[in-house]
Amino acid sequence: DIQMTQSPSVLSASVGDRVTLNCKASQNINKYLNWYQQKLGEAPKLLIYNTNNLQTGIPSRFSGSGSGTDYTLTISSLQPEDVATYFCFQHNSWPGTFGSGTKLEIK
Amino acid sequence: QVQLQQSGAELAKPGSSVKISCKASGYTFTSYYISWIKQTTGQGLEYIGYINTGSGGTNYNEKFKGKATLTVDKSSSTAFMQLSSLTPDDSAVYYCARSAMDAWGQGASVTVSS
Numbered sequence: 344d345i346q347m348t349q350s351p352s353v354l355s356a357s358v359g360d361r362v363t364l365n366c367k368a369s370q371n372i373n374k375y376l377n378w379y380q381q382k383l384g385e386a387p388k389l390l391i392y393n394t395n396n397l398q399t400g401i402p403s404r405f406s407g408s409g410s411g412t413d414y415t416l417t418i419s420s421l422q423p424e425d426v427a428t429y430f431c432f433q434h435n436s437w438p439g440t441f442g443s444g445t446k447l448e449i450k
Numbered sequence: 451q452v453q454l455q456q457s458g459a460e461l462a463k464p465g466s467s468v469k470i471s472c473k474a475s476g477y478t479f480t481s482y483y484i485s486w487i488k489q490t491t492g493q494g495l496e497y498i499g500y501i502n503t504g505s506g507g508t509n510y511n512e513k514f515k516g517k518a519t520l521t522v523d524k525s526s527s528t529a530f531m532q533l534s535s536l537t538p539d540d541s542a543v544y545y546c547a548r549s550a551m552d553a554w555g556q557g558a559s560v561t562v563s564s
Contacts (some may be wrong), residue, residue, distance in 0.1 A: 377551060385556075386545055386554040386555065386556055386557050387495075387545075387554055388554070389551060389552045389553075392550070392551075392552070398552060430494075430495060432495075432551065434551070437509070437511075438497045438499075438511040438512075438513075439497040439551075440497065441494060441495035441496070441497070442494075443494045444494065
């Protein structure tokens with residue numbers, strides 16, 4: 344199975360900061376990489392699909408990039424409602440695999 | 451709007467089975483597979499497998515073969531996952547999701563305890 348490694352595991356930033364979350368795959372996943380946001384007690388919500396496509400209804404401050412094995416999720420201006428855990432998910436190879444998450448906190 | 455409504459929390463004894471349901475609405479049920487995902491604090495998110503809601507065909511993550519059985523009832527737009535021979539390691543929140551992984555159920559908590 345492809346291993347997905349997310350960094351950092353915890354990120355603390357201030358409102359208005361630009362934040363970058365990282366996800367590294369153990370092999371090339373051909374941009375088949377989704378990002379999910381999970382708030383406490385809720386189901387994961389799709390933010391970005393296939394590396395850089397913004398899901399309908401998601402604010403434009405969220406963006407994704409990457410290729411090969413290295414991918415990033417960027418929040419251009421952190422908002423209080425962005426406090427959550429963020430997961431990456433590869434669906435290039437069977438079975439799909441998730442990263443262990445980055446917990447995003449407000450300073 | 452697309453909704454996936456899962457059944458409620460389950461408390462089960464070791465060695466028993468549970469069956470979780472996932473009722474879809476707001477889209478053509480047979481146009482998307484239904485995937486199932488396990489979430490625990492220790493292991494994180496794990497992809498269990500999916501069912502083709504049109505044909506009933508299934509594909510399982512090797513790790514969950516023999517543990518999970520996926521079925522579907524097209525007449526009620528509902529997918530099911532049965533978990534068998536339960537152990538404490540099966541305690542988790544289980545999610546169903548549309549195949550594009552763009553819509554998820556609210557999760558069903560399963561607790562295995564004697």
